[in-house]
Amino acid sequence: MDNRQLSHDILNILERLRIMHDLIKDNNYEHIPKDELLTDLNENLDLLRTKFDILSQ
Amino acid sequence: MDKIICLGKNYSDHIAEMKEAAPDMPLLFLKPSSVFREIKNQETIPLPWERGLIHYECEVVFKLYKKNIIGLGLGLDLTLRDLQKQLKEKGHPWEMSKVFKNSAICTPIQGVRDFLNWQDTPFVLKINGEVRQESKLSKAILKPNDIIHYVDKFFPICDGDLIFTGTPSGVGPLHPNDLIELQFGPIESTFRLGNENG
Numbered sequence: 001m002d003n004r005q006l007s008h009d010i011l012n013i014l015e016r017l018r019i020m021h022d023l024i025k026d027n028n029y030e031h032i033p034k035d036e037l038l039t040d041l042n043e044n045l046d047l048l049r050t051k052f053d054i055l056s057q
Numbered sequence: 058m059d060k061i062i063c064l065g066k067n068y069s070d071h072i073a074e075m076k077e078a079a080p081d082m083p084l085l086f087l088k089p090s091s092v093f094r095e096i097k098n099q100e101t102i103p104l105p106w107e108r109g110l111i112h113y114e115c116e117v118v119f120k121l122y123k124k125n126i127i128g129l130g131l132g133l134d135l136t137l138r139d140l141q142k143q144l145k146e147k148g149h150p151w152e153m154s155k156v157f158k159n160s161a162i163c164t165p166i167q168g169v170r171d172f173l174n175w176q177d178t179p180f181v182l183k184i185n186g187e188v189r190q191e192s193k194l195s196k197a198i199l200k201p202n203d204i205i206h207y208v209d210k211f212f213p214i215c216d217g218d219l220i221f222t223g224t225p226s227g228v229g230p231l232h233p234n235d236l237i238e239l240q241f242g243p244i245e246s247t248f249r250l251g252n253e254n255g
Contacts, residue, residue, distance in 0.1 A: 012059065012215065012216070012217070015058060015217035016122070016216045018217075019120075019127065022127075023122075026168055028127075031126075031127050032127075
């Protein structure tokens with residue numbers, strides 16, 4: 001995977017994390033249930049670490 | 058944000074003022090995230106006046122996560138109208154008239170639950186203190202969930218994407234130094250238009 005695609009993926013994950021941050025900060029689980037949101041959060045944090053590891057190699 | 062998805066011809070009164078035939082369904086087009094500008098209150102936003110007439114179109118904006126509307130804003134979809142007319146006459150795509158720096162301006166996004174009955178909440182565009190556009194999303198042809206289903210048929214929807222949901226009647230030209238006010242429920246943003254070179 002080239003660095004440009006990795007950067008694109010990382011920015012998309014950061015965008016998702018920003019949205020999740022806003023929803024969790026506001027205690028807003030009307031659209032996405034809390035359990036699902038926390039699962040998404042963990043998955044995206046793991047994915048972010050993986051992508052950064054590859055990018056930094 | 059991956060992209061901005063825009064609806065055209067989603068309000069009957071706008072179709073009438075443009076003297077165009079109503080399509081079976083609203084039109085869809087895209088703007089890249091690079092032309093997006095989130096308003097910082099009281100700032101000046103530069104536009105490329107040398108490229109011809111720039112028209113405003115005030116629109117309710119959805120922010121999506123997992124195809125849910127998790128936030129709302131009020132935006133201006135800007136169009137180089139003379140260029141668009143030329144492109145339409147030639148049967149060419151319109152991107153050149155819709156995609157330019159700051160051509161998708163939007164207030165900061167506000168959570169849906171900060172609104173009371175947001176589909177019936179009036180949204181207002183004022184220019185230099187005068188109301189130019191005023192409507193409600195409930196007057197649009199496609200309703201919010203239908204908009205998402207419709208878009209989903211044609212484009213991959215990514216988390217963080219924005220949908221500009223179409224404009225009501227009252228579109229018109231902008232001018233340098235215009236003072237723009239956008240109001241929609243708890244949202245109030247004010248900015249001024251400037252030149253691209255400052």
